[in-house]
Each structure stands twice: as C-alpha cells, then as structure tokens.
Amino acid sequence: MSAPKKKNFQIEAFKHRVVVDPKYAEKTWKILEHAIHEIYNHNASGLSFEELYRNAYNMVLHKFGEKLYSGLVSTMTAHLKEIAKHIESTQGGLFLEELNRIWAEHNKALQMIRDILMYMDRTFIPSTHKTPVHELGLNLWRDNIIHSSKIHKRLQDTLLELVQRERTGEVINRGLMRNVIQMLMDLGSSVYQEDFEKPFLDVSADFYRLESQQYIECCDCGDYLKKAEKRLMEEIERVSHYLDTKSEPKLTNVVEKQMIESHMHRLVHMENSGLVNMIVNDKYEDLGRMYNLLRRVSTGLALIRDVMTSHIREIGKQLVTDPEKLKDPVDFVQRLLDEKDKHDKIISLAFNNDKTFQNALNSSFEFFINLNPRSPEFISLFVDDKLRKGLKGVTEEDVEIILDKVMMLFRYLQEKDVFEKYYKQHLAKRLLSGKTVSDDAERSLIVKLKTECGYQFTSKLEGMFTDMKTSQDTMQGFHAAVGADLAEGPSLTVQVLTTGSWPTQSVNTCNLPSEILGVCDRFKTYYLGTHTGRRLSWQTNMGTADLKATFGKGQKHELNVSTYQMCILMLFNKSDRMSYKEIEQATEIPASDLKRCLQSLACVKGKNVLRKEPMSKDIAEDDAFYFNDKFSSKFYKVKIGTVVAQKESEPEKQETRQRVEEDRKPQIEAAIVRIMKSRRVLDHNNIVAEVTKQLQSRFLPNPVVIKKRIESLIEREFLERDKTDRKLYRYLA
C-alpha cells in the first residue's frame, strides 16, 4: 500500500462462475419441464418451489434464458394441443362446462408456472422484449383452444344458442355463461369483440327484426311499446349478468334500431292507439313509455313532437273556428285553458317536462289562437267575466292562478294592442258601474300586464284607477262644501275621468231632467272653481242612477237603472203615456241606445216598469209606452240591466278594428323615425324588418301599412328617397 508509484486500480466486473458442464442447461431444463408436466397433472405437491425457482434463476443467470423460454412455449403448446383434443371430444351440453373447468385449471397452472419462472419474467423478458409468461399462456390458450377450428365455431354457436334460449323464456346457467364470457374478455378485448360480440349483435338484430315484425302486426301501439320496453330491460339485465358492460350501448342500440326506430312512424301514427289517441285519452303511462323509448332514437322525439304539434294545431283550429263555440266567449276561453292544462299535464307527467315540447306546445297555441281575430276580445271578456262575478268565494291563490293562465294566453296573442283596447273598455265598464269584485285582483292583473309589456302598455289603465281615487276625494270635498244646500234634491256622484286614459267617445249629451241638471251645474262650478283651466263634459252614456218609485198599490221600490233609463223614467213623472217619438225628442238619446233602454224597461219580464203598446219583443218607432201601475216585485231593490251586447256586434267590431288601425299608425311612424334616426340610411326591406321586430311585442304590423307610413313621412319631409337608389331612404334631421 505504500508504493511510491501511482497505480491505477481497476475493478473488474464481477463474473459468475462459469458452468463447465455443457449438459448443465439440458439437465436443468429437464427438471423444469418435468415440473411443468406435473403441474398440469395436478401433482405439484411433491415439488419444491425453491428448487424450481433456483433452477430457473440459474438458467437465466447463465444465459440460458432463450432456451428456457422456448422450452416453455413448446411444452405449454403441447399440453394445450392435448387439452384441445379433449375438449373437442366432449359431448353436447357438457362442452361449455368442460371448457370452463379446464380454463380454470389452465389459469391455475399458468399462475404456478409464472411464479416459479418469476425471475425470467423479471429480468430476461423485459430485456429481450418477449411476451410475459402470463400473457403468453393466455395467447397460447387463445390460439390453441379458442381458435382451434373445431372449438371456435362450436363455442360461438353454443353461446349464441344459450342466449337465444334465454330470450325465448328458458332458464340457463348464467354463472357458466358469465365465466366463459369472462374468459373471452380475459383473452383480450379483441377476442371478445371478434369471436362473440359481433356475431352476437348480428344474431340479436335478426331476432328483434323478426320479433318486432310479428308484434307490430298483431299489437296496438301501447302493447307494442310495453313489449319493446320489456325486451330492452331484459337486454340491459343480460349485460349486467354475464356480458361485458361495454356491450350495453351496442346491444341496446341494436334493440332500439330494430324494435323502435324501424317501426316508430307506424307506431306513432297507428290508428286508434297511436300518439294522438294516447293524448286524447290522457294515457300518461303509455305516453311516458313512448317518450322514454323514442328518446333513445335520434329522430324519435322530433317525431313525437311533430305529431303532437300538428294534433294540437288541428284541435285548436277546430276550437277557434267552430262558430258554435264562438257564441260564448267565456266558454271559448275556458276551453282554450282546459286544452292548455291538459297538454301541460301530459308534458309534465309523460314527457319529462321537456323544454322543446313546451316550446312546441306554445308555438301551437300561438298559431291557432291568432287564427281567430276575435281572440283578444274574447280573452278580455273572459277576464271581465271572472272579475265581475267569477271570483266570488274563490281564494286569493286561485285568483292568481286564473290570472296567470290568462296571462299565458295573452302572451300567445300577436295583436296585444287589440287586447289592450278591449281590456280598457271592459275595465272602464267595470270601474264605472262599481261591478268589479276585487280591487286586488284588478291591480294584480295590471301588474302582470306591466311586467309583460312594459310601462306604456298599462299607464292608461293605471290612470283609470287614479281617476277613480281622485274622484272619491273630489266628491267628498264637493259634499262638504255644498252638501247642506242639496239635502233636498237628488244626490250626485261624479267620476272625473281624464280624457285619453278612458275609452270615452264624444257622444252628444242627452237632455238630463231639470232636477239633475241643477246638481250637475253646482258640481261643475265647484270643480272648475278648484281646478282652473279644465273642461268638463258629461258622459251620460256611462252613468247609473237609483230611483225611488211608488207604484199603483202604494208599493215602493228602488230602481237601479242607467242614466239613460233614468232620463226616460223621469219623463213619466209628468205624464203616464209617451210615444217613442216624444221620448226621443225629450231626451235626445241616440236611437240605438234608446231602443236598448226601452227594451229593458218594457220587455223584460219581472222588471217591466213600463208597458208598451203593442206588446212585442222589439221596439218600433211608432210604439207607445205607459207607466206600468201593476208592476210588482218580491224585492225592494230592482236592478234593471240594459240589454247589453256582451260580444260586440258586427259594426262595433269594425269600428274597434278601425280605431286599432288608427292607433297603430303613430306607433309605426314613431318606430320608423326611431330606426332612421340611428341608421340615417336604410333600404325598404330592412326598415320593414326592424319595425316588425320593434313592434311585435304589441302587434304584427302589416308591411303594406308600414309602406304607407313611410310615404306619409316622406311627404312630411322626415325622410327622403335616395336620388340614385330608389330603394334607399335617408333620414332628414
């Protein structure tokens, strides 16, 4: 160690002692080969694991790995070939069981072999890129057993036959089935797919093609769907019991295709039991089943939706165009609501509240409600009816529900401004006659309309409520100021209405009786005294009056009548007989109103305070009227209604229509100006499109009308046509 010179030490790589005996490898292999045979023959108990392991270890260590590996392959192959022969010779039904048993044995043996050759698995195989022992065993099994010409086909057929037998209702050994299928899966997914899954799917397709053909010939739609659902469940169950879970989508796809997709059109359109029938008869369960099954197929839901839509449209069309059903607007709207409820229920119970179905339902309703131009009027009448009498004894929540439903119908309307017009009229009548049942309900509906259509839509309606309120205060002030002077004469209640907010018409004021006129003048001076710069005009066509009358035998009654009727009755204070002409001259009530009033005074049984000559239902110009002395009634208060046309008569309808059209003009013009102000230059088609878009929340403007408005705006020099391109318009600031 004390050498003066520097020495380079080199450490030699450690060398194993070289085995001199050339027969060493041969001998060792013989031991191992023998052991493998013993293992296959279930004689392993005599073997020493350590010894075998050590031998294999040494072989690999002494570079005989190649020999060991190839020896293993050939020994195992030889064994498997023998096993194959054994399996081939098994008889009929035992085939699968035998195969399964030997497979289990092979697996066990394979594991033992792998264990004793573990050192090879660990070092030799990765470095030489060979197949590990376990995988090698499986591959050899696959090539020698499963793919052996005699077994391959037989195995497939046996498996498929078992499935077929189970499908036809027999009980099979599912455990065995699962083991064998598991074997195929263990051999690699490609083995399972190629050797079993593919033929299995083909067979399944054939089976269900035939079966569905049979079913569809002899079953109605509901039954067929039940069967299809059952089959589908069975297949899913089958997968969970003994197939690879990855097969489930493929298998259900086959069933869906054969049983559902190829027959769905026929099913849905089936007469007497198809979709339409189910909807009509509220078969929620069947509908739900149909939805769930057809949902599995790509175009299934679209089909249901289309059929449902056209069915609803058909029904709706009948509903809104049937002249019989149009007679009673309340009933008409109720029918619409019922129809909507019915389908809502179907969608929520059977169609999983599917959004696309709801949309389809909505668009169908929108479609047919607007088929009838009177829908807005009828909906308003329905509300009117509900708010006048229908809400008595109904809880607040129910009121809300009804109003919400009405709002839903309202949403479907294209001509919302028409609805507004009618609603205003009906509301005015309700407010002025004090007939509205619940102020809360009225206001709640206004709020709903406001949220739906914005402030401007309801501002006038709200104005009406404000007027009612201020009128009350005014009346209190009036009575406090002059009440004492008027104690003798008739009492007067005035509602001061803002022009514009109310659907007032400029009517000629009729001649009021002098008693009333006096009070009216007092009010006028009082009112104008407190509010300067205003004008008052009397809307005698809208008022009501309570009269105390004494009849022939001294019986007293209080008559609740309209202002017009009051004027007529007051005339009979002076004389007992008046002709039609005389009444008309004295009161100057417009002819149509006068006739209506006289009709209700003289022709309604039990309320005929007047007598008419000659007796007939209708009022003629040369009729004469008498005070009816013999009038009697059980009640002290007698309410004499006017014979009101609930629905508008034809000319009135025309008039309303015209007014609506008239109202639309400024709105359209305003829209055009708004658009042009920001765009400066725009062509005709785009203007029409934009205007339509802006106004569609209120109504659908007619392109022809828009064109006229544009022309009018050009005339008034808001716009001009472009000099080169006549289709372009320019905004003139």
Next chain:
Amino acid sequence: MKKEDTVKLISREGFEFIIDKKAAMVSQTIRNMLTSPGSFAETEHGQVTFPEINTTILEKICQYFYWSLQYASGKETEFHIEPEITLELMMAANYLHT
C-alpha cells in the same frame, strides 16, 4: 405464536430460522412460494430450504425483513451491513427479490 403464522427458513448449513410469515413476505420470491395457487412442498410444510445461502447471510436477511417492516411502518432507522458480506447479501437479495 401459531404455526400457520410462521415460516421456517433453513440455511445451507442446516440452521433453522423461524420467523413471522408477515416478515418473510417482504421477499417477493418467498411470498410467491407461500401463496402460489398450486400446493408446492413449501406451502404445505411451511418451511423453505435455501441450499445456496449460508447461515450468516440468512440471519442478516431475517434481520432485514423485520427491519423493513418497521421501516415501512414509519420507524426510520439505519440498517447496518458489514462490508465483508455485502456482495453475498446483494446476490441473495436479487434471488429473493427484496
């Protein structure tokens, strides 16, 4: 200690070491010997003979098994190896796959 829970390891010279199965299983090779599905002689008798490992090394190996268990359960101490047996110990470790 029950017999099923222990295993007897025998060295080249015939020395017997009886240790916990749990400890012996630290070696992948011994684990395979004792758990292989077929019934090898070792599994049946609960003893393994190592004709190529001498007593000193086998003793060290047994010590290592116990040390390893402790180390795995969080007791991190050093395992001392005498330099003169290092090589043989490493070969045995390769053989036993520890």
